[in-house]
Amino acid sequence: MTPTSLIIVTDRGSLKAYRVDETPTRGPSLRLVQAFDLTDAHGRLIDKVTDLAGRFPVGDGAGGRHASSIAERTQMETETHRRIQKQLADQIIKIVSRDGKEGWSFAAPAEIHAAIIDLLPAAVRDRIVEHVKSDLVKTEPSKLPAHFRSLREL
Known part of the structure; x- marks a missing residue:
């Protein structure tokens, strides 16, 4: 198995990269080489969208109560997710090109794992x-290290 020289862990809003240093007596030791936070990933969509005039009125008709909905909420959320995943992939490319010459391990929630992997170049x-x-x-x-088989002691 190719040794892991780098571990990258990410979620929807942040990324951390650790260099793996082998110590003969204590096993692998991790040293943080980069931490990255995305501000777009935090907060509610309504706080980011300021065009209240672009909302469509929605009423239930009975009580005369009215509410507003955002016309293209799902498209905006999908685009935001896509941009965040692209930013994470770009950061991973930079980090791996600089620090992950031998091999690297990657952890991300299942919801975004495949999407980020697909955005990475084959190299x-x-x-x-x-x-x-x-x-x-x-x-x-x-x-x-307990979460990565490649770092567990035999």
Whole structure:
């Protein structure tokens, strides 16, 4: 198995990259090499969309109550998700090109894992040693090796 020299963990709003340093007595040790947060990934869509005039009135007819809905909410959300995934993939490409020469491991929630992998060029994607479909961004670095088979002691 190709050794993992880098671990990248991401979720919808942030990314962390750790260099794997092997220590003969204590096993793998992780050192943070980059942390990246996306501000677009946080918050509600209504807080980002300021065009209240572009909303369509919706009423239930009975009580005279009226509410407004955003016309293209799903298209806007889909586009936002696509942009976030593209930004994450771009950061991964930079990090792997710089620090992941041998091989690297990747963890992301199942909902976004495949989409991010698909955005990576073959040269970067082919060096992935291990895929973990789990949100490990908030996991302490000392506990990360337990989630990756390639880092567990035999």
